[in-house]
Amino acid sequence: MTGPVVDLFTWINSRTGLNFSVFTDTYDGERFITGLITTVELSVLSMVLSVLLGLAGLWMLGAGGFWRALARGYVQLFRNTPPLVQLSFFYFALGGVLPTLTDSRGAQVPAVSGFGWAVLSFSLFAGAFNVEIFRSGVEAVPSAMIEAADSLGYTRLQLYRHVLVPLGLRICLPSLTNNMVNLVKTTTLAYAIGVPELLYAAAQIWSEVMNVREMMDLLLVVYIVLVALLVWLMERWERALRVPGYTP
Amino acid sequence: MAHELGSPVVVVRDVEKRFGNYTVLREVSLTVRRGETVCIIGPSGSGKSTLLRCINGLVPISSGSITVGGREVADAKLDVRALRRDVGIVFQQYNLFPHRTALDNVMMAPVIVLHQNPAEVRARAEALLAKVGLADKMASYPGELSGGQQQRVAIARSLAMNPKVMLFDEVTAALDPETKKEVLITIQALAAEGMTCILVTHEMGFARRVADHVYFTDGGVIVEHGTPEAIFSAPTQARTRDFLDKIL
């Protein structure tokens, strides 16, 4: 590894003893980048799935009967238990009873990878909050909007798709942003089941290089940047949805 | 306004409507023929809005019968959405969808509910908005329009569904005298073109000018009905006289 960044951190190391091996050592650098990519993948997949789960839950709440009870049970279960317990349950309890598959080289691999369980677990966790967030948004839409759509012959799906969700989303977008920020932070729990995301990669590096302090600094900065990026995107979306003369 | 009397479009027979133990409509009967303009007047709380909502199926009746275009509204087998496409309703508070432009508001239901060709709907919607005097406001959002303009968009939105009958529920009550006039002119033009209209209104001068038939309701019953001339100049019932004395 060569270049100005390497030179800078080599110089810092020689002057202060601080060892940012991620920038000076190719292997550590690659592990860290892999961790970063895994964290981003975990976050994006879980965000998308959790929003879909939130919408599905919203729809089920409005459907009444069995579906409503199911959505309520789901929200209670996943909102009121710790996400680390949920993840452990999926990985150790459910993952343990699933059959293993044979891969192309004849090795036994679990049917669902740690990464897969993490995505599922985080989606369900954040999805439960999204159900509540979307519900609060849709409930804040004036009932006159529903009456107007009803009197024009909209079906329930058309009502949700073209009126309630677009209007409710504008109302609940700040809460959704909060939940998505939480979700990104929650992905560090995947460390506990050995998914090589950022925290896991950092821990591997510091246990070999003995640079705990430097890796911690770096982790904080990377998460601050990741979350800032997410918040910036969400705020852009909020602005894009803004309508002249209408304050949700 | 003299029309050749057409076939009955809306027939209300002995309708009773209760909310719990509270009877809002009692033995209400009325017939509206094709091309006819009927005005319903009466004090606040007399059940006028409830009657209109019963006619398009937004509120179920307790007993009696309502037919629109020969179809029984209370029939459990009736496709209530098909009924609502035949019955346009305009509310006091416009109830436009605030996140869509005036043109979109008019186009949405024909495209979404009736699955009509968007290009054809667009041409018709533009023509309708021009007709209600809003050719220059098509791209405006409801929040950028005055109350009177929003109300005219709402009328165009209902007309875009090609209803058999239009219901107007105190559509000028929230407007100042100036914008009121624009809306009343729009409705008068519609009536003159032969649209079947049922108007709940506190505009006695307007009712007198456009109505073919006037119903006076009080306490959930039709106290008296007849030509505008008869109701306004020679009411036979004391309650009608009291009401008109107070309001005129």
Ligand SMILES: Nc1ncnc2c1ncn2[C@@H]1O[C@H](COP(=O)(O)OP(=O)(O)OP(=O)(O)O)[C@@H](O)[C@H]1O
């Ligand atoms: N969903 C409901 N549940 C219970 N009572 C209702 C409901 N809707 C209306 N009412 C009652 O029915 C009566 C008639 O109401 P309605 O809105 O039809 O009157 P209205 O003649 O339109 O009055 P206004 O001129 O003030 O608009 C009122 O006393 C009202 O409180």
Ligand SMILES: [Mg+2]
């Ligand atoms: Mg009313």
